[in-house]
Amino acid sequence: xxxxxxxxxxxxxxxxxxxxxxxxxxxxxxxxxxxxxxxxxxxxxxxxxxxxxxxxxxxxxxxxxxxxxxxxxxxxxxxxxxxxxxxxxxxxxxxxxxxxxxxxxxxxxxxxxxxxxxxxxxxxxxxxxxxxxxxxxxxxxxxx
Amino acid sequence: xxxxxxxxxxxxxxxxxxxxxxxxxxxxxxxxxxxxxxxxxxxxxxxxxxxxxxxxxxxxxxxxxxxxxxxxxxxxxxxxxxxxxxxxxxxxxxxxxxxxxxxxxxxxxxxxxxxxxxxxxxxxxxxxxxxxxxxxxxxxxxxxxxxxxxxxxxxxxxxxxxxxxxxxxxxxxxxxxxxxxxxxxxxxxxxxxxxxxxxxxxxxxxxxxxxxxxxxxxxxxxxxxxxxxxxxxxxxxxxxxxxxxxxxxxxxxxxxxxxxxxxxxxxxxxxxxxxxxxxxxxxxxxxxxxxxxxxxxxxxxxxxxxxxxxxxxxxxxxxxxxxxxxxxxxxxxxxxxxxxxxxxxxxxxxxxxxxxxxxxxxxxxxxxxxxxxxxxxxxxxxxxxxxxxxxxxxxxxxxxxxxxxxxxxxxxxxxxxxxxxxxxxxxxxxxxxxxxxxxxxxxxxxxxxxxxxxxxxxxxxxxxxxxxxxxxxxxxxxxxxxxxxxxxxxxxxxxxxxxxxxxxxxxxxxxxxxxxxxxxxxxxxxxxxxxxxxxxxxxxxxxxxxxxx
Numbered sequence: 001x002x003x004x005x006x007x008x009x010x011x012x013x014x015x016x017x018x019x020x021x022x023x024x025x026x027x028x029x030x031x032x033x034x035x036x037x038x039x040x041x042x043x044x045x046x047x048x049x050x051x052x053x054x055x056x057x058x059x060x061x062x063x064x065x066x067x068x069x070x071x072x073x074x075x076x077x078x079x080x081x082x083x084x085x086x087x088x089x090x091x092x093x094x095x096x097x098x099x100x101x102x103x104x105x106x107x108x109x110x111x112x113x114x115x116x117x118x119x120x121x122x123x124x125x126x127x128x129x130x131x132x133x134x135x136x137x138x139x140x141x142x143x144x
Numbered sequence: 145x146x147x148x149x150x151x152x153x154x155x156x157x158x159x160x161x162x163x164x165x166x167x168x169x170x171x172x173x174x175x176x177x178x179x180x181x182x183x184x185x186x187x188x189x190x191x192x193x194x195x196x197x198x199x200x201x202x203x204x205x206x207x208x209x210x211x212x213x214x215x216x217x218x219x220x221x222x223x224x225x226x227x228x229x230x231x232x233x234x235x236x237x238x239x240x241x242x243x244x245x246x247x248x249x250x251x252x253x254x255x256x257x258x259x260x261x262x263x264x265x266x267x268x269x270x271x272x273x274x275x276x277x278x279x280x281x282x283x284x285x286x287x288x289x290x291x292x293x294x295x296x297x298x299x300x301x302x303x304x305x306x307x308x309x310x311x312x313x314x315x316x317x318x319x320x321x322x323x324x325x326x327x328x329x330x331x332x333x334x335x336x337x338x339x340x341x342x343x344x345x346x347x348x349x350x351x352x353x354x355x356x357x358x359x360x361x362x363x364x365x366x367x368x369x370x371x372x373x374x375x376x377x378x379x380x381x382x383x384x385x386x387x388x389x390x391x392x393x394x395x396x397x398x399x400x401x402x403x404x405x406x407x408x409x410x411x412x413x414x415x416x417x418x419x420x421x422x423x424x425x426x427x428x429x430x431x432x433x434x435x436x437x438x439x440x441x442x443x444x445x446x447x448x449x450x451x452x453x454x455x456x457x458x459x460x461x462x463x464x465x466x467x468x469x470x471x472x473x474x475x476x477x478x479x480x481x482x483x484x485x486x487x488x489x490x491x492x493x494x495x496x497x498x499x500x501x502x503x504x505x506x507x508x509x510x511x512x513x514x515x516x517x518x519x520x521x522x523x524x525x526x527x528x529x530x531x532x533x534x535x536x537x538x539x540x541x542x543x544x545x546x547x548x549x550x551x552x553x554x555x556x557x558x559x560x561x562x563x564x565x566x567x568x569x570x571x572x573x574x575x576x577x578x579x580x581x582x583x584x585x586x587x588x589x590x591x592x593x594x595x596x597x598x599x600x601x602x603x604x605x606x607x608x609x610x611x612x613x614x615x616x617x618x619x620x621x622x623x624x625x626x627x628x629x630x631x632x633x634x635x636x637x638x639x640x641x642x643x644x645x646x647x648x649x650x651x652x653x654x655x656x657x658x659x660x661x662x663x664x665x666x667x668x669x670x671x672x673x674x675x676x677x678x679x680x681x682x683x684x685x686x687x688x689x690x691x692x693x
């Protein structure tokens with residue numbers, strides 16, 4: 001058993017076989033740093049719980065179809081939670097979770113215009129009108 | 145999302161496979177533009193003259209897979225002179241010099257010299273895939289260079305290219321260490337191949353999924369080769385000329401039945417008039433999704449396809465004899481049968497003797513999911529043989545029913561009415577081919593005004609002139625290209641267009657010196673005009689008979 005402590009002080013006892021699904025944790029374990037628990041300062045308890053759930057499910061379940069269905073349900077979260085999961089998966093180096101969450105973000109982008117994408121993700125357009133027009137023209141005339 | 149580190153953004157973008165999505169993403173903000181630019185590995189250039197190779201790699205320095213298209217589509221019908229352009233050499237040269245890690249190259253209607261192939265083979269260590277469609281300019285010596293030097297070659301796919309076959313041993317140039325082939329298509333080569341080398345090559349490539357042989361590979365060889373490749377998904381047969389009673393044919397059927405993964409078939413190049421054996425063969429391929437076949441199969445054969453191939457998505461029926469009398473060909477009957485039997489059909493290329501409005505209306509009702517519909521009635525301007533009417537209503541039914549239609553080729557007798565329908569209903573149409581159709585400028589205008597997503601328009605032998613050409617010149621900046629040949633457009637009209645639209649290259653092809661500057665421009669009709677939007681101005685490699693206005 002490994003104890004993980006989230007940024008907001010919550011502790012989680014995790015089987016080693018589950019913990020190693022997070023490469024960052026795995027490296028720390030291999031380096032012998034896991035004796036007195038592992039702090040995870042970049043991830044809140046709420047998110048860490050979900051990540052651990054994910055890893056646990058993937059360790060326990062062999063059937064690919066069951067996993068796919070479970071993953072599809074797992075990823076139905078609000079946007080803020082999704083971002084937090086992406087960042088956590090990246091920091092903890094959990095490849096499968098990173099793939100799942102990034103795919104989900106990509107699905108939100110597919111088929112949308114730049115304006116729509118900016119709105120969904122609350123991003124400011126920092127191009128000058130001339131720059132934007134130049135890129136748009138190059139995209140449409142050359143790369144489509 | 146603005147606080148995602150670059151590598152996370154890149155990971156998200158990895159899941160965006162369409163060029164449009166990547167283009168949209170590049171316009172969101174400066175940081176997204178930068179991340180996208182450095183991580184786009186697959187680049188599509190629909191017109192090689194819209195941009196230069198230098199600008200391509202300035203924008204996408206990490207390009208690994210490039211698609212390039214050259215000549216206009218009507219080059220397939222010999223309407224474009226051979227040396228018009230579309231040379232790939234400068235692109236390969238620039239990429240080689242800039243140390244681009246090129247792995248895949250897909251070229252359509254480009255001129256590919258042996259020097260290009262040799263430079264390609266020498267310059268890109270990880271080169272994996274070459275797909276050449278309707279290209280020309282190389283010989284089998286160029287192929288030998290590729291086979292010998294590309295250690296990780298996975299795909300060599302030659303579709304309908306004009307290749308000078310030096311009858312050399314290019315196939316034998318694949319070293320024994322080459323075991324990585326996934327796709328090999330040399331159907332368009334005319335010469336003999338070393339059958340032993342071929343068989344050994346197939347035998348040592350366990351991942352071979354797609355194999356298309358040429359005419360020179362006899363049935364016995366096909367059977368032996370198939371024994372080594374039961375995993376094949378796509379098969380193009382070689383010669384099919386044989387006696388149905390032979391042991392070889394029975395062995396072939398038995399071997400084919402062991403190839404349980406075949407989803408796509410083509411070839412059958414010398415099928416006899418009955419096509420009985422061919423029909424029997426297809427009867428064994430229930431899971432076909434794609435079938436490319438000659439019209440020798442006949443309406444009866446198409447009936448068998450309809451009854452057997454319930455998963456069929458794409459059908460191409462090619463003419464065996466372009467000036468044929470009609471015994472071997474297919475008619476509207478075959479098409480209707482397929483439309484009834486194959487509910488998943490969405491892509492069609494159909495060369496036929498005749499078509500009726502009734503049949504087209506039935507097909508439209510049965511198959512509302514067409515995305516590509518190309519009908520080529522061999523006799524231009526042929527009306528509905530039953531009613532004597534133009535085919536306006538039939539094609540009208542197609543565009544009205546098939547709401548996702550992106551590509552359409554028309555043929556038969558057609559008036560302006562069909563264009564009214566197209567302008568009204570074909571909302572997603574991207575490419576339209578018109579030949580010997582329409583009555584007046586109105587026809588072309590219906591299309592230009594109505595089809596908002598139109599990208600490529602090609603017109604030959606139709607009565608559209610300057611009024612149609614010049615009414616909405618801004619439209620051409622929203623399209624990739626326009627081809628007009630043997631229409632009513634004059635040199636004066638083209639000059640006006642070129643002057644108004646400096647970012648469009650208006651090219652006049654003057655092959656036989658029919659035209660002279662100085663004559664009355666308003667009277668001189670232009671034989672062939674090709675215009676396209678471009679970021680890089682008039683091209684510098686145009687031959688003497690191509691004038692950019």
